[in-house]
Amino acid sequence: MSPSQTQPDNDDSLLPGEADIDALVRGEHGDPFAILGPHDDGTLVRVYLPNALAVELLARDSGEKLADMRASRVPGLFVCRLAEARAYLLRIRWASGEQLSEDPYSFGPLLGETDLYLFTEGNHxxxxxxxxxxxxxxxxxxxxxxxxxxxNARRVSVVGPFNGWDGRRHSMRLRYPAGIWELFIPRLRPGESYQYELLGSHGILPLKADPVALATESPPNTASVVAAPLQHDWQDREWMSQRAARQAADAPLAIYELHVGSWRRDQDGRLLGWQRLIERLIPYVQEMGYTHVELLPIMEHPFGGSWGYQPLSQFAPSARYGRREDLAAFVDACHQAGIGVILDWVPAHFPTDSHGLGRFDGTALYEYEHPFEGFHQDWDTFIYNLGRTEVHGFMIASALYWLREFHVDGLRVDAVASMLYRDYSRKEGEWIPNRHGGRENLEAIDFLRHLNDVVKIEAPGALVIAEESTAWPGVSRPTAEGGLGFDYKWNMGWMHDTLKYMAEDPIHRAYHHDRMTFGLIYAFSERFILPISHDEVVHGKRSLIDKMPGDRWQKFANLRAYLSFMWSMPGKKLLFMGCEFGQWREWSHDHELDWYLLNYDDHQGVQQLVKDLNRLYRREPALHEQDCVPEGFQWLIGDDRHNSVFSWLRRDRGGRPLLVIANFTPVVRHGYRIGVPSGGDWQEALNSDAECYGGSNLGNAGGVVADELASHGQPFSLNLKLPPLGVLILRPL
Known part of the structure; x- marks a missing residue:
């Protein structure tokens, strides 16, 4: 007998009461710390290890044997009494071998009261x-x-390969009143897979992934993975110090939107990881002249066909593309290359997969209870109950996690319109009004305002961008002025109007002229991004070039003219991958882009045009400094519907102009006079019909001299040749 061990009492005297034993064996005990671990001032020790063959207690400091624990009449329940309390280890003998570990039930509560309070308040x-x-x-x-x-769970356990997925082994402690369960499992290491087993009011629930998992198994596997604290030596101090200026409203913002899994793939069809993307994507984005990349959601999502818009892990990068450290290295490399990184982020809804957040503890915890509030019929997803403080805080913390942990430069908030309105995409009688009887989702509005205010404090210089398709006022107005506080709003109206115009045969465009001008009526009511996004090149909508009418030459000319029109209009720019070289096929998340098309001159021409547009946009202050204010834009010709010609001036803060003329017919316009504010030479800065872009090379021999002939309210004018389906941009010398 060990000197630290006393003669054991009668076996049953060391056991808990029958009700506790029954609950423990049945896996229904909600407070395992009340009966397991050290008790009676540390002299009585109980462990419950189903299928263990024998258990010994060893001194934690010296390793000496303190006691052989006695197997009780309850299989798996071992007990002993020590002469004095000692910090101990468990030496457990299993059929498969021996295990040495501290007792999880020998540790006290670890989460601090401040953590619990802030979580309950929704402000952690x-x-x-x-x-x-x-x-x-x-x-x-x-x-x-x-x-x-x-x-609302009756019992929660951590399960994984380390305990044979046995929910009786590592039951957790409930911390009142926060409703958080916790447990410290000693000697567990990063890389271990785990899930939570929860006992709800009606029985055992499906195993759940961790809502705050930092890493996951790669789908279709569903377990969470223990991750070590992120270890990355950031080298982007220069970028971060300049970020606020680089992303200000008067700075150029040209965004390349892409889906990581289908931009490019390895020769065998496998996905590129973050390290390969550093080698291939970053040089491409630099060469193309974009200021930012925007990634479709990279948060872990079970179904690849959702493109990431049905994420289940709001804190874990998808394991499809590598480790968390690899993502950090990618963002760092982008910054060192002068490229910002924006992530699409989804706080509106989440999928119904059984291992996810739905009915997480047997109740509607993260979602609304009533399907008229808590279920999206269009997407078959649950809707976050952002009126619940814990859920509100959970989503705020998710946003901050990406911005702070990974130095991300902005979040594009998906489906904001669906968050703002309780009757979004619902029939009469299938939605529940707010407390005032209205259709606005007041709790979601409060959340969005809080999100934007918090980001400005916690991640200075970072952007929050709204995908919002309604006429909700003040989306990008500061919250102090009654707005939602976003930095930018996607201009979905401009996108729909102009794409409908471009789809018309040029002979019919005269009857749809207003589609190209209507956007300027409200262009400065918000800070806008002009988006040609992934949603416009899928589901039978056809690719961007295939939307264009005419034969092959006209399709390419129309595409070049449209992109030039877009880049010279007020508003920041976003273009989805593949559109920059005229991919014919609709985008598919299962295949890489059709890069072979760049073997053809006309596709190369579109790509070269986008390069030059990006460089011109960044180089010319008139094209970006006053993107968001009316002083930066002036119509010269907005009513020539007969010729389908448009012309306008863009000005920088100093008043220096650029002239833009767009001819959306395949007819060459000779002797077309346009007023300009100054005399002298005007140089062609860009001609979308240039031969190097695949055009017919019609234009004005690189420039023209202004005549002292007033026109269009200007003191001078230019006599121009307008190329067919072409856009000219001219600057005064």
Whole structure:
């Protein structure tokens, strides 16, 4: 007998009560710390290890044997009494071998009261380092602290390969009143897979992934993965110090939107990881002249066909593309190359997969209870109950996690329109009014305003962009002025109007002239981004070039003219991958882009045009400095519907102009006079019909001298030849 061990009492005297034993064996005990671990001032020790053959207690400091634990009449429940309390280790003998570990039930509560209070209040801004699986050293012991919010569960356990997926082994402690369950599992290491087993009011629920998992298994596997704290030596200090100026309203913003899994693939069809994207994507974006990349959601999502817009892990990058450290390296490399990184982020809804957030603890925890509030019929997804403080705070913390942990430069918030209105895409009688009887979703509006205010404090210089398709006022107005506080709003109206115009045969465009001018009526009511996004080149909408009418030459000319029109209009720019070289096929997430098309001159020409448009846009202050204010734009010709010609001036803050003329018919216009504000030479800065772009090379021999002949309210004018289906941009010398 070990000197530290006393003669054991009668076996049953060391056991808990029958009700506790029954609940423990049945896997229904909601407070395992009440009966397991050290008790009676540390002299009584109980462990419950189903299928263990034998258990010994060893001194934690010296390793000496303290006691052989006695197997009780309850299979798997081992007990012993020590002469004095000692910090101990468990040496457990299994059929498969021996295990040495500290007892999880020998550790006290670890989450601080401040953490619990802030979470309950909905204002914990660092949940990615609080909840979930956190690698910690507790009292000199390395391990993982698990914490999960499940206030209505009767019992929550951590399960994984480390305990044979047995929910009886690692039941957690409930922290009142926050409803958070926690447990420290010693000696567990990064890379371990795990899930939560929850006992709801009606029985065991499907195994759940961790809502705050920092890493996951690659789909179709569904487990979360323990991740070590992010280790990356950031080298982007220069970028971060300049970011606010680079992303200001008077700076150029030309965004390349892409889906990581289908931009390019390896020769065998496998996805490119972040390291390969550093090698291939960043040089391409630099060569094309974009200022930013925008990635379709990279948060882990079970169904690849959702393109990431049905994420289940709001804190975990998809394992499809590599480790968290690889993502950090990618963002860092982008910054060192002068490229910003924007992520699409989805706070509007989440998928119904059984291992996800839906009915997480057996109740509608993250979603609204009533399907008229909590279920999207269009997308078969649940809707976040952002009126619940814990859910509100969970989503705020997710946004901040990407911005702070990965130095991301902006979030494009998906489906904002669906968040603002309770009757979004619902029939009469299938929605629930707000407390005032209205259709506005007041709690979602409060969330969006809070999000934008918090980001400005916690991630200075970062952008928050709204995909919002309605006429909601003040989307990009500061919250202090009654707005939602976004930095930019996607101009969906401009996109729909202009694409409908371009789809018309040129002979009919005279009857749709207003589609190209209507956007300027409201162009400065918000800070806008002009988006040609992934949604416009899928689901039978055809690719961008295939929307264009005419034969092959006219399709390319129309595309070049449209892109030139877009780049010279007020508003920041966004173009989806493949559009920059005229991909014919609709985008498919299952295949890489049709890069072979760049073997053809006309596709090369479109790509070269986008390069030159980006360089011109960045080089000419008149094209970006006053994108968001009316002083930067002036119509010269907006009513020549007979010729389908448009002309306008763009001005920088100093008043220096650029002249833009667009001819949207295949007819060459000779002797077309346009007024200009100054005399002298006007040089062609860009001609979308140039031979180098695949055009007919009609124009004005590189420039023209202004006549002292007033026109269009200007003191001088130019006598121009307008190329067919072409756009000219001229600057005064």
């Amino acid at each position: 801004r660092d949940l990615g380092r609080c909840l979930g699986a956190q690698c910690l050293n507790v009292d000199g012991v390395e391990g993982v602290r698990f914490a999960v919010w499940a206030p």
